[in-house]
Amino acid sequence: MTQPKRIAITGAAGQIGYQLCFRIASGDLLGPTQPVILQLIEIPPALDMLRGVVMELQDAAFPLLQDVVATTDLDEGFADTDYAILVGAKPRGPGMERADLLSENGKIFGPQGKALNNVASRDVKVLVVGNPANTNALIAQANAPDLPPENFTAMTRLDHNRALAQLAEKTGVHHTMIRQMTIWGNHSSTQYPDVHQTLVGGKPTLDLIGQGWYENDFIPTVQQRGAAIIKARGASSAASAASAAIDHIRDWALGTDGDDWVSMAVPADGSYGIEPGVIYSFPCTCSDGQWKIVQGLEINEFSRARMEATDKELREERAAVEALL
Numbered sequence: 001m002t003q004p005k006r007i008a009i010t011g012a013a014g015q016i017g018y019q020l021c022f023r024i025a026s027g028d029l030l031g032p033t034q035p036v037i038l039q040l041i042e043i044p045p046a047l048d049m050l051r052g053v054v055m056e057l058q059d060a061a062f063p064l065l066q067d068v069v070a071t072t073d074l075d076e077g078f079a080d081t082d083y084a085i086l087v088g089a090k091p092r093g094p095g096m097e098r099a100d101l102l103s104e105n106g107k108i109f110g111p112q113g114k115a116l117n118n119v120a121s122r123d124v125k126v127l128v129v130g131n132p133a134n135t136n137a138l139i140a141q142a143n144a145p146d147l148p149p150e151n152f153t154a155m156t157r158l159d160h161n162r163a164l165a166q167l168a169e170k171t172g173v174h175h176t177m178i179r180q181m182t183i184w185g186n187h188s189s190t191q192y193p194d195v196h197q198t199l200v201g202g203k204p205t206l207d208l209i210g211q212g213w214y215e216n217d218f219i220p221t222v223q224q225r226g227a228a229i230i231k232a233r234g235a236s237s238a239a240s241a242a243s244a245a246i247d248h249i250r251d252w253a254l255g256t257d258g259d260d261w262v263s264m265a266v267p268a269d270g271s272y273g274i275e276p277g278v279i280y281s282f283p284c285t286c287s288d289g290q291w292k293i294v295q296g297l298e299i300n301e302f303s304r305a306r307m308e309a310t311d312k313e314l315r316e317e318r319a320a321v322e323a324l325l
């Protein structure tokens with residue numbers, strides 16, 4: 001029998017965690033033949049709720065689900081884990097920026113990085129979803145010196161998928177026919193959704209949508225989509241966020257599709273002039289369980305200014321949490 005993969009989820013009883021558990025147990029993350037063990041981590045006040053989630057997982061009788069661990073202990077929850085999806089953190093409310101969560105949520109990710117460093121698989125792949133995701137990933141990475149630094153990533157796949165959805169709606173072309181979309185930078189309102197290389201049904205995007213709509217509608221809509229959902233739902237995005245987390249890890253583990261790429265916030269390495277020290281979203285391809293930043297894309301002045309603005313914000317966030325690094 002195929003060895004099961006261990007998947008740890010923090011905040012597993014929350015909105016996103018609840019979605020993730022069932023999608024992963026049903027095989028959406030690693031495919032229909034890969035057995036999984038879920039290692040669910042919560043804080044004590046949410047433990048009863050987590051027990052309820054475990055009862056529902058049992059009742060769903062998923063063929064691929066080998067075991068479920070439910071715990072408030074990080075060493076138990078991260079033990080030997082192959083993947084860690086760090087969701088547990090406070091969501092923002094109406095009128096807040098994600099960076100407003102920094103001081104409260106930042107403290108969560110140091111201890112989690114340390115525990116991963118001590119007990120997780122030596123090749124654990126980490127995705128941070130809890131906001132502000134990029135800087136929380138940096139904190140976790142800094143606290144896990146024995147793990148490969150490139151295995152710490154943050155989620156901008158939701159922004160990527162939101163961009164595809166906006167382009168599909170505008171052009172009338174199904175989103176599966178849209179290739180080479182890029183989100184640069186921070187998962188925040190400074191992120192830069194770049195369509196200069198994007199092909200919609202094989203055609204250059206700007207020829208179809210025009211510079212005016214791109215600048216005045218598309219970019220702000222994608223940047224502000226999280227806030228629009230909070231306003232409409234009274235709670236931050238959950239099912240779409242869980243779905244994007246699954247897309248991120250699945251593509252990282254199983255590979256991206258042909259000539260297409262995805263957006264992943266990964267440790268900057270100097271590519272495109274973004275110096276090391278921040279977790280920055282780049283266009284990435286994945287194969288053999290490794291991500292690679294797509295190189296050689298042409299960057300015009302319009303893009304350069306926006307890429308630098310989001311980099312600046314990330315460096316300010318970094319400076320604000322220096323004590324946790």
Ligand SMILES: NC(=O)c1ccc[n+]([C@@H]2O[C@H](COP(=O)([O-])OP(=O)(O)OC[C@H]3O[C@@H](n4cnc5c(N)ncnc54)[C@H](O)[C@@H]3O)[C@@H](O)[C@H]2O)c1
Pocket residue numbers: 010011012013014015016017041042043046087088089090091092108128129130131132133155156158159187236237238241
């Ligand atoms: N990166 C993205 O694209 C994206 C998208 C949507 C939401 N988010 C963020 O994800 C996070 C979770 O959102 P949600 O809607 O699921 O929130 P939620 O409040 O429904 O759930 C969060 C859960 O985390 C738990 N938790 C809190 N601190 C914890 C800790 N130290 N260890 C383990 N668990 C802990 C809580 O008990 C709660 O059950 C928020 O920060 C939100 O802003 C990110």
Ligand SMILES: O=C(O)C[C@H](O)C(=O)O
Pocket residue numbers: 091092098131158225226227229236237241
């Ligand atoms: O916007 C938020 O605060 C939640 C999440 O990051 C999102 O993009 O939906």
